[in-house]
Amino acid sequence: MNPLNYLVLFLVFPGFLFSGTMGLLVGWVDRKITARLQWRIGPPWYQNFVDIMKLFYKETLVPEGASKWVFFSMPLISMAGATLVSTILLVSNGPAHGGFIGDLIVVVYLLVIPSIALMLGGFASGNPLASLGSSREMKLVLAYELPFLLALFVVIMKTGYTIRLGQIIAWQDAHSFVIASASGAISFFVMIFSIQAKLGFIPFDMAEAETEIVSGPYIEYSGRALAMFKIAKAILFFAMPILLITLYLGGIKFTVDGMLWNVLEYLLILLIVIVIKNTNPRVRIDQAMRFFWRLPTLLAILAVVLACLGL
Amino acid sequence: MGLKEKILTKSLYVFHLSSGSCNNCDIEIIDCLTPRYDIERFGMVLVGSIKHADVLLCTGSANRLTVPRIKALYEQMPKPGFVVAFGACGASRGLFKDSYNTGKPLDEIIPVDMYIPGCPPRPEAIMAGLLKLIGKLTAKPSLRWR
16 A cells, blocks of 8 residues: 555544544444433534534643643644554544554554643643642542453454454454454453543543543643544544444444444444443542442453353 | 625534622523533534633622732733623622722723623523524624724
8 A cells, every 4th residue: 555545544534534524423422422411402413513612713822831842732632542542443443454463562552642741731731730630540440441451452362362453353254253252242341441441431531531630731731732632532433333333343334234234333332431420429549549440340351251261 | 795704603502700799690591501402403512621712700789809810811812803792790790889999990991892781580581582693794894803
């Protein structure tokens, strides 16, 4: 493939433009379902697009004493990281099963980049509440990465020790879905909690607790920088259910039946995430760490042992 | 009506500032978010940080202690931004007109775009006021692009 082709993949389809649009639509689904769960009507479908467009022509302020370069580069890095995750996932799900050996490992590393960018951006803004949010985000990453990686390890073991997304999908085509086995089901269960924390949703939204430390690391961001962070978050929100579908439910199929099942699976995972978000209170950071290092980690270790036994 | 005004009026983010209010107006603002009134229908969201906001909703009589803070918050609001004086106190100092502690009404401290009177205003009045603000912005946009 020539470089221009990669650029189109990254910027237009299935990269930035497509993932961003889908991410904002998924964000609307989230807002709408949240509203319906609370017996409200909720915003119209174009609401997230309008919000982003508005932020793009509003004034962008630089806080006094902020490290300007870091402050403004972090939203871009966050957006680039999220877009790359989405691009790699969708390309390896494509009909040709593109991608490269070890792209699962790359995805795992890239998934941490939005969190790190958020932390650095928060610290660079020089606001005490932002630093508090950043330090919480750091602890949260430490907490959820352990069960996340263990759950991922189960998938790698089940699919014959492959670290290539295309091969994971091909293995599931040839044999059965990873979620159909006992260890796979347990690791999917663990993964749902990790996803919730990765996306920064309630009950693990203590990093940007709006009612407590007024949106944490985002507090000093305005205008375009805030819009970029929002787009990054939307892309990540779009990509996470696709990651789960790829790893556990056999990836995206390009038949009519397969597409319908994919949409159903996608919406179901989305619904699980949104319902967890809407039926839980925010936990403290120490509670979140205790939670992640106990139950999900133990379950993930159990799943690894079961996978070793071949279950 | 240009595209910019259309976009802005469809997604007003509201920051709520209490400048020495009796907490009654503040409770009524929260009422607007409840299922019965649901202000998110119009794309309005209550945000925690002034840097994200388009509308500064100012309740209370603007007493001496809060005046520097009101000015600071107004200057920190990314422009274009709008100010709504909320309640009888916000509009005219209300009951505290002759108090030693309230030197000036809010509209002599910062430019106010819209008044929502009432003690406290009913949620219907708040929504009518905010929708009138949208109407005002779309009618004379050139005045409001400070």
